[in-house]
Amino acid sequence: MIDESVDIVACSNCFEDHGLKIDAQKIGIVDDITCPVCKAVDGYKLKMVHLETLAYGYFVWGSLVRCDYGAAPCVQFNNHQKNSIGVPEWCKNDVNLISQILGVGFFHYGPRMWMxxxxxxxxxxxxxxxxxxxxxxxxxxxxxxxxxxxxxxxxxxxxxxxxxxxxxxxxxxxxxxxxxxxxxxxxxxxxxxxxxxxxxxxxxxxxxxxxxxxxxxxxxxxxxxxxxxxxxxxxxxxxxxxxxxxxxxxxxxxxxxxxxxxxxxxxxxxxxxxxxxxxxxxxxxxxxxxxxxxxxxxxxxxxxxxxxxxxxxxxxxxxxxxxxxxxxxxxxxxxxxxxxxxxxxxxxxxxxxxx
Ligand SMILES: [Zn+2]
Incomplete structure (x- = not known):
């Protein structure tokens, strides 16, 4: 038998930021196994791919600044960088948690100028x-x-x-x-x-x-x-x-x-x-x-x-x-x-x- 729970890395209840919690509920899946992080049973469960989608929407797309022509995100993340952005109090723990699980750092993104x-x-x-x-x-x-x-x-x-x-x-x-x-x-x-x-x-x-x-x-x-x-x-x-x-x-x-x-x-x-x-x-x-x-x-x-x-x-x-x-x-x-x-x-x- 395959143990489905090994793929689950977090759940919607893990987050303090209310926006992240709601987005995680939309992205996550219904599964009554216990969350490996917060031990809740009733959260919407997230696999790595879900967590990555959540992080992209919240930090990259979510920090997009529009110009007269074009637009660029203020934040990016990858596995080469350490966390170097300052964030509001209510999402500090969430940023650390996501970065730890995904093995990535969030950093200030200097866009290529064409953007x-x-x-x-x-x-x-x-x-x-x-x-x-x-x-x-x-x-x-x-x-x-x-x-x-x-x-x-x-x-x-x-x-x-x-x-x-x-x-x-x-x-x-x-x-x-x-x-x-x-x-x-x-x-x-x-x-x-x-x-x-x-x-x-x-x-x-x-x-x-x-x-x-x-x-x-x-x-x-x-x-x-x-x-x-x-x-x-x-x-x-x-x-x-x-x-x-x-x-x-x-x-x-x-x-x-x-x-x-x-x-x-x-x-x-x-x-x-x-x-x-x-x-x-x-x-x-x-x-x-x-x-x-x-x-x-x-x-x-x-x-x-x-x-x-x-x-x-x-x-x-x-x-x-x-x-x-x-x-x-x-x-x-x-x-x-x-x-x-x-x-x-x-x-x-x-x-x-x-x-
Ligand atoms: Zn959880």
Whole structure:
């Protein structure tokens, strides 16, 4: 008979920090054996792999600091370093316990500078003088993708005047547009997504809103610039020089980046594209993935074995130029009322302060 208890290294009751305790309950397994550390029976039991996941979520992801572009954790841990971070009183014993069991030390992490936006094409995109040449590269280096008539996508409207009128689901009238990621005086934009949950998320609706959703498809093939792919730039291109990293960070940034995405839209439009496919700002939330994952400071996006996984983190959104419903480029298959039954959040805890 295999003794299952040998794999158990701790339990949720071992921790004093309330956040760690709750996260350990979510990660741990139900098993009525006695915890080897605190001797409790009713805690959720943790194996090494669970404890590592807990430590990563709380200390690494939990200490992530966002910058204008990019983000980096303040803490890392590995088995080469000793514990050298100062932590709040309520988690001191927990840090020592985790570090002892995993055989690791927690230390202040000095990020590689690309993680906080030191990416040359990204810096060039932010400057008026150099932006056009990088925008030109984006339009020529990202692939073309055909959106056929069989692909369905969605657009949600809050309180439309005439809910079943197809025009309600076209690009907003010019007096209401301008604040989004791609539209400009020159080009109105219809935003939609093949993922209905992303549509709901991005629009920040509440349970009180009266919502309608239109199911759409292309009337004839649409020619789109696909910026949701992971661009293969070949060996020798580091994160610091990477156009892929620049674009990845651009779409994870909020409204301070919109003047850049608007100029990409104008350029793609002038090159004859009908619109853009782009990664959703909420991709990371939707897939629950960690932003900017690295192995020894190298981005997963640079490592061929991780590429499919990285691409799967990005959920594509559509930005279609002009007024495609009025122009007959996009047709309405169906319009439904959309009832928000519940709004749910998923979360984990992080360390409050690192000294
Ligand atoms: Zn325990």
């Amino acid at each position: 906080v936006g030191e990416v040359e094409p990204l810096k060039d995109l932010q400057k008026d003088a150099t932006r056009p040449q990088i925008v030109k590269r984006i339009v020529s280096e990202y692939p073309q993708r055909i959106l056929d008539q069989n692909t369905l996508f969605y657009r949600i409207r809050k309180e439309p005047k005439k809910p079943t009128n197809p025009e309600e689901y076209d690009s907003p009238p010019s007096n209401l547009s301008g604040s989004g990621r791609f539209e400009s005086n020159k080009i109105p934009v219809l935003y939609a997504s093949p993922d209905l949950e992303v549509c709901v998320h991005e629009s920040r609706f509440t349970a009180e809103d009266e919502l309608y959703v239109a199911t759409l498809s292309a009337s004839s093939e649409l020619n789109l610039l696909d910026m949701s792919v992971l661009l293969n730039e070949g060996n020798g291109v580091t994160e610091f020089e990477s156009l892929d990293m620049a674009v990845h960070m651009l779409f994870l940034a909020s409204s301070h980046s919109y003047h850049i995405t608007k100029s990409i839209a104008i350029s793609a439009h002038d090159a004859g594209y009908d619109g853009i496919i782009y990664p959703s700002y909420f991709s990371l939330l939707r897939t629950g993935a960690t932003p900017f994952e690295t192995v020894y400071g190298i981005s997963h996006r640079m490592i061929p074995q991780y590429r499919d996984y990285e691409e799967a983190k990005s959920i594509p959104n559509l930005a279609i130029f002009g007024r495609p419903v009025a122009e007959g480029k996009v047709s309405i298959k169906c319009i439904n009322k959309l009832i928000m039954r519940k709004v749910s959040y998923d979360f984990h805890f992080g360390i409050a302060e690192v000294l």
